[in-house]
Every structure is written in C-alpha cells, then in structure tokens.
Amino acid sequence: MRILVADDHDIIRRGLKELLTSRSGWEVCAEAKTGREAVMLAEQLRPDVVVMDISMPDLNGLEAARKIRKSLPKTEILILTLHFSDQLVREIVEAGVRAYIMKSDADRDLVAAVEALANHRPFFTARAADMLLDGFVRPHAAPPDPDAVIRNRLTSREREIVQLLAEGKSSKEVAVSLGISVKTAETHRANIMRKLELHSVSELVRYAVRNQIIEA
Amino acid sequence: MPRVLVVDDHAVIRRGVQGILSTYPEWDLCGEADNGQDAIRLAGELTPEVVIMDVSMPGMNGLEATRIIHDVLPETKVLLLTLHSSSEFVRSAFRAGARGYVLKSDAENELVRALNVVIGEGTYVSPAVDPRGVKESIFNNN
Numbered sequence: 641m642r643i644l645v646a647d648d649h650d651i652i653r654r655g656l657k658e659l660l661t662s663r664s665g666w667e668v669c670a671e672a673k674t675g676r677e678a679v680m681l682a683e684q685l686r687p688d689v690v691v692m693d694i695s696m697p698d699l700n701g702l703e704a705a706r707k708i709r710k711s712l713p714k715t716e717i718l719i720l721t722l723h724f725s726d727q728l729v730r731e732i733v734e735a736g737v738r739a740y741i742m743k744s745d746a747d748r749d750l751v752a753a754v755e756a757l758a759n760h761r762p763f764f765t766a767r768a769a770d771m772l773l774d775g776f777v778r779p780h781a782a783p784p785d786p787d788a789v790i791r792n793r794l795t796s797r798e799r800e801i802v803q804l805l806a807e808g809k810s811s812k813e814v815a816v817s818l819g820i821s822v823k824t825a826e827t828h829r830a831n832i833m834r835k836l837e838l839h840s841v842s843e844l845v846r847y848a849v850r851n852q853i854i855e856a
Numbered sequence: 857m858p859r860v861l862v863v864d865d866h867a868v869i870r871r872g873v874q875g876i877l878s879t880y881p882e883w884d885l886c887g888e889a890d891n892g893q894d895a896i897r898l899a900g901e902l903t904p905e906v907v908i909m910d911v912s913m914p915g916m917n918g919l920e921a922t923r924i925i926h927d928v929l930p931e932t933k934v935l936l937l938t939l940h941s942s943s944e945f946v947r948s949a950f951r952a953g954a955r956g957y958v959l960k961s962d963a964e965n966e967l968v969r970a971l972n973v974v975i976g977e978g979t980y981v982s983p984a985v986d987p988r989g990v991k992e993s994i995f996n997n998n
Contacts, residue, residue, distance in 0.1 A: 651937070651963035655872030747867030 641758055642669040644685065646678035646701065647693035647720070652743070656691055659750050666754070675699030679707045682715060689757050691750070693743075694721045694728070695855045698817070700803055702728075702735055702853075706796065709736035716757035720746065721852065728852055729768045738762035793835055799853075801828045805841065806848030858975050859886040861902060863895040863918070864910035864937065869960070873908060873937075876967050883971060892916030899925050899932055905975055908967075909954075911938040911945070919952045926953025933974040937963060941985050956980035 672678035694701040718739035741749040756763035815825040911918040935956035973980040
C-alpha cells in the first residue's frame with residue numbers, strides 16, 4: 641500500500657514514516673511539507689492513502705484534502721491535529737475526510753486508522769466519534785457555530801487566500817503565489833474581510849488561529 | 857559509543873528521533889521517556905551522554921527537567937528539541953543548562969550535527985534562531 645505523508649515538521653514526518661513502515665507491505669511513497677506540495681504529489685503519484693497534518697503553511701491540510709478529494713475521489717485521507725476542536729471535526733467530515741486522529745495518539749491510532757481507510761472504512765479518534773454521533777442523533781441540539789456559517793460562504797479560493805493573508809503575505813505576494821493578478825487578489829481580500837466581518841489583518845490572524853487555519 | 861535518551865510526550869516525535877538515529881550506528885538510543893520526572897530518573901539510571909529533551913510537556917516541563925539534570929548529572933549534555941524559535945526561549949534554555957537547541961521543523965537535518973557538537977563540548981543553536989540575542993547567555997553558562 642502506498643502512502644503520502646504531509647507535515648511541515650520533518651521530525652514528525654519521520655516519526656509517522658517509522659510508525660507506518662512497521663507494517664510490511666506499507667510504503668511511504670512521498671513526503672510533503674505544505675498542503676500545496678501534498679496536492680501536487682498526490683495528483684502525480686496517486687497514493688492509496690494521504691496522511692496529512694491540518695496546519696501547514698501555504699495551504700493547510702483541510703483545503704488540501706478538499707482539493708485531493710475532488711481530483712482523486714478514490715484516494716483516502718487521514719487528518720492529524722495537535723488540538724481537538726469540535727468545529728473542526730464537522731468540517732473535516734464535510735471535506736470528505738474519513739479518518740481523524742490526534743498527533744498525541746498517533747502511536748496508538750495511526751496504523752489502525754490507515755488500516756481502516758485501506759478497507760474503505762472510516763476511523764475517528766474516540767472523542768471525535770462521540771461528537772459526531774451526538775450531532776447525528778441530536779442535530780438541532782447545538783447552536784450553529786457562527787464562524788462555520790460564515791466560513792461556508794467563502795469560496796475555496798477565498799479560503800486559500802485567508803491562510804496566505806494570515807501568514808503575513810501582501811496582496812501582491814498572494815497574487816504571485818496563486819498566479820492571479822494583483823487586482824484579483826485585492827478583490828478577493830476585500831470580499832473576505834467583508835464576508836468575515838473583519839477590519840484588520842490582526843483580526844484576520846486571530847480568526848485564522850481560532851479556526852486552526854494557521855498555527856499560533 | 858555515545859548513548860542518548862529521548863524525552864518527548866508525543867510518541868510520534870520519539871519515533872522520529874529513533875528513525876533518524878537508526879541511520880547513524882555510532883549513536884545508541886538507550887532509552888525514552890514521555891515526561892520530565894521519568895526523564896530525570898532514567899538519566900540517573902542510564903547515565904547517557906546526551907538527553908534530547910522536548911520543552912513543552914505536561915507536568916514537569918523540559919526546562920525544569922533540564923535544570924535538575926544539569927545540577928544532578930553535570931556530565932550529561934541536554935539538547936532541547938522544540939517548536940519555539942524565539943531568542944527569549946533560547947536564552948531560558950541555556951540559563952537552565954542546555955547545551956543545544958534544535959527546532960522540530962528542521963530536526964532531520966540538524967539533529968545529528970547538534971549531537972556531534974554538544975558531545976564535543978560545544979554548544980549548538982539552530983541556525984533558524986537569531987544568534988545575537990543569545991550569545992551572552994551561552995557564554996555566561998559555560
């Protein structure tokens with residue numbers, strides 16, 4: 641089985657690789673440092689499973705997962721996070737990701753999760769599974785998270801730009817990164833600030849940290 | 857053959873260090889711990905040449921464990937492995953008695969180099985950290 645590992649910390653990639661290759665027949669066919677690299681390598685190499693950290697610079701794991709699910713519907717994805725977030729679980733599932741574990745439990749859960757995905761079964765860390773079940777059984781119990789409602793109104797391109805802006809890029813740098821005109825980048829930026837009701841870059845950064853789009 | 861103890865609350869990081877060291881047979885990973893207390897106990901029992909220590913752990917953090925190991929086992933060198941690159945953190949690390957500071961984001965490239973430097977009685981600071989803020993604290997502790 642061929643697995644792509646994506647995490648911006650090389651020591652974590654190495655640790656994940658050690659855990660995964662302990663299973664015979666499992667091979668890490670490539671490693672990526674950013675979401676963008678992950679998408680590119682996934683499209684090139686068509687791995688069976690992508691193991692991906694949610695917070696990576698340039699393009700985070702959730703956005704990368706959305707893109708990979710679109711172009712490679714047969715590729716299964718596992719997302720890893722440092723911190724547990726109820727809201728994130730919902731988004732992860734909506735992005736088409738069927739396995740979610742915490743980095744702190746990787747030694748216990750990683751192999752089991754990838755094994756499940758290899759058999760096209762989902763795997764969620766216990767706390768996430770409880771949370772999802774709760775939401776399924778009582779869908780109207782929890783009030784909708786205002787951040788999520790707003791976020792759903794952002795286009796995929798706008799979500800990408802939120803991350804780049806929160807990482808400190810100027811509109812010009814965003815334009816260069818994405819291969820669009822500066823004017824287009826500035827239009828997206830204005831739309832984002834308006835939709836998210838933000839008034840400054842520091843508010844945008846706080847929003848991005850709160851929603852684990854970037855690491856604190 | 858120098859012996860190393862690795863301390864980090866995340867197993868995936870300990871596995872990562874194990875993976876890196878496995879390709880350098882001159883280094884012997886003699887033990888691992890997932891918290892500061894066990895780190896101190898194992899360091900006393902195994903007397904490794906180097907302890908690779910994570911800074912942020914629940915309970916006793918890595919800096920505190922570093923201080924204690926430095927006091928109780930002055931021959932043991934502590935190399936901190938961390939996410940934080942600010943000079944303030946680095947200064948605290950050296951004040952606590954650490955001999956090296958490596959960032960998790962570049963550990964694959966730097967870890968073995970750092971180990972070789974500290975075992976040779978030198979101090980190692982990840983190149984990603986601005987050295988200017990840090991020089992005095994290194995010299996004051998040597």
